[in-house]
Amino acid sequence: MRSRRDFIKSAGxxxxxxxxxxxxxxxxxxxxxxxxxxxxxxxxxxxxxxxSHYDESNKWAAVQHEEFRRNGEMWRERCxxxxxxxxxxxxxHPTRFLLQMGDIIQGDxxxxxxxxxxxxxxxxxxxxxxxxxxxxLTVMGNHDVRGKGARxxxxxxxxxxxxxxxxxxAGARVAAKYPVFSFRFGPDRWVFCDFETQDLQPVxxxxxxxxxxxxxxxxxxxxxxxxxxxSYAWRLGGGKKCDALRPRLYEALSRRRAVVLSGHTHLTTFxxxxxxxGGFCEFTANSVWKKELASLATGEAFCEDPSLFxxxxxxxxEGEKLDRFKSELELFRPGVKEYFNSRAAGHFRLDVSDEDxxxxxxxxxxxxxxxxxxxxxxxxxxxxx
Ligand SMILES: [Fe+2]
Numbered sequence: 001m002r003s004r005r006d007f008i009k010s011a012g013x014x015x016x017x018x019x020x021x022x023x024x025x026x027x028x029x030x031x032x033x034x035x036x037x038x039x040x041x042x043x044x045x046x047x048x049x050x051x052s053h054y055d056e057s058n059k060w061a062a063v064q065h066e067e068f069r070r071n072g073e074m075w076r077e078r079c080x081x082x083x084x085x086x087x088x089x090x091x092x093h094p095t096r097f098l099l100q101m102g103d104i105i106q107g108d109x110x111x112x113x114x115x116x117x118x119x120x121x122x123x124x125x126x127x128x129x130x131x132x133x134x135x136x137l138t139v140m141g142n143h144d145v146r147g148k149g150a151r152x153x154x155x156x157x158x159x160x161x162x163x164x165x166x167x168x169x170a171g172a173r174v175a176a177k178y179p180v181f182s183f184r185f186g187p188d189r190w191v192f193c194d195f196e197t198q199d200l201q202p203v204x205x206x207x208x209x210x211x212x213x214x215x216x217x218x219x220x221x222x223x224x225x226x227x228x229x230x231s232y233a234w235r236l237g238g239g240k241k242c243d244a245l246r247p248r249l250y251e252a253l254s255r256r257r258a259v260v261l262s263g264h265t266h267l268t269t270f271x272x273x274x275x276x277x278g279g280f281c282e283f284t285a286n287s288v289w290k291k292e293l294a295s296l297a298t299g300e301a302f303c304e305d306p307s308l309f310x311x312x313x314x315x316x317x318e319g320e321k322l323d324r325f326k327s328e329l330e331l332f333r334p335g336v337k338e339y340f341n342s343r344a345a346g347h348f349r350l351d352v353s354d355e356d357x358x359x360x361x362x363x364x365x366x367x368x369x370x371x372x373x374x375x376x377x378x379x380x381x382x383x384x385x
Contacts, residue, residue: 001031003073028184030214033093035086035130036348037287037361038263039103040079041143042122043071050118053111055148066107071106071292076317077287083364086347087129088367093349097169097183098126098134100265101285102141102195102221112149119144119157135165140178140191141221141264144235162192182206188352189213195222195236195264200245203236204252210335215357215376216258223262224249225271225282226332228303230342232325235264250331253280259357259375268345268361270373271309272338278336281375283359289345306339340373350375 044050047068058064090098105122109115126136137146140158145151155178162176170183179197183190189210193203207216218224222235233239237246253260254277262284269284303312310329317325346363357376360369 014289031094031353032096032186032351033090034350034352035090035098035134036094036261036285036350037086037098037100038268038287038345038348039101039141039143039266040122040287041067041071041074041103041106042118042125043068043106044121045076045087047072050106050109050114053114054108055110068108073291074289078365079236079287082287082289082347083126083129085365085367086349086363087131088345089256089349089362090201091131092133093351095131095134095349097165098130098136099219099350100126100136100138100262101219101261102139103143103263104138104141105144107143107146107150109113109150110148112153115147115150116157119154123161134309135168137162137165137169137192137219137222139221140194140217142196167269168191179203180206182209184210184213187214189216190219191217192219193236195262197236197239198239198292200237200242204245204249207249207252207256207258213256214354215352216253216256218253218258218260220262222264222284223269223284224253224260225269225273225284226310226313226325227265227269227284229265230308230313230316230321232313232328236262239357246328247331250275251277254278256280259283263287266343266345268340270338270340270359270375271332271336273332273335274337275335279337281357281373282373283348283373285346285348286343286345289364303339303341306336309333309336309339312341344370346370347350351366 033214089121105118109118145154159176163174166183167175168174169185174183179194181192191206207218220236224236226232227235237249254273254275257278258280260280260282262282265284266286266288267284272281273279292339310333313325314322344363346361346366349360351358355377356374359373359375361371363370
């Protein structure tokens with residue numbers, strides 16, 4: 001087994017090509033990469049391609065038209081380059097699957113055949129970009145089910161799609177059914193859930209179901225860790241209805257030293273929680289590459305101080321909403337030991353081995369990582385490069 005020092009030396013010297021150097025002592029099935037994308041909001045110009053049935057009486061019409069414009073502009077060229085770079089890396093590393101964190105499409109079609117076409121076009125474009133036959137998993141996001149008839153159209157597609165892809169990975173039949181499904185991939189347990197579920201018990205059960213798993217991953221579109229935004233409650237376990245079970249999920253994740261992977265906020269965020277139960281890490285991925293590249297080099301890492309966890313959102317809220325935020329914050333705040341929060345966007349790569357779970361962040365369409373985050377390793381300190 002490689003020593004911790006050897007690993008750091010290797011990764012620090014050449015983080016992007018760790019596996020190309022050879023993780024010589026790892027068996028192939030215990031040492032793998034995952035290509036990761038945050039929200040992609042696939043859409044196209046002009047609006048009539050997917051939004052010709054859009055209901056203009058929608059009270060959010062102005063905001064949503066602005067989103068269509070943003071997406072069309074993003075997918076004209078930039079996000080295609082981002083996808084191409086992610087695909088190049090997927091071919092250069094021992095990548096076992098593509099993982100997209102939900103809101104894969106924009107939705108807002110208000111017409112079932114159009115919603116389905118948006119999904120099919122998106123999946124087909126992603127499939128074409130990545131190496132042939134690469135398994136592909138995506139988790140349900142709010143945009144995936146947004147619009148008239150969209151929820152059932154998405155579930156018809158997603159549950160059979162996820163069942164097929166997860167079965168390929170598991171080497172056994174997986175029946176993927178929301179709100180929660182899970183499967184073994186080699187030594188690891190992967191749990192996927194609908195982040196808007198108000199019953200956290202099945203999520204807890206799935207996390208606690210596999211004592212023998214090496215690593216436990218929870219994939220949820222909306223983060224579990226409270227986020228730095230006014231809509232902080234719109235997440236897995238947010239809001240009063242989850243008050244009773246939220247601490248139980250926190251405990252279950254901590255006891256298993258789980259890794260939570262999420263999207264939704266359009267922020268790139270890393271949070272390491274340590275507590276009396278153990279601890280867990282959450283990484284939120286952002287692939288919404290808006291016009292300006294939110295660069296780490298230009299001060300877009302707007303918070304890296306764990307003592308300031310929650311301060312940004314607290315500054316945006318007042319009255320009852322602020323009180324409520326503080327009450328939900330209190331579960332998380334004392335245990336936050338590392339915190340990184342940025343508007344930077346790009347693509348990601350997860351490297352999984354016996355010793356470590358590492359997330360690499362590639363800004364925009366870069367193929368050299370801007371930063372790496374240790375989501376799990378034996379001597380957790382500050383391992384960023
Ligand atoms: Fe979302």
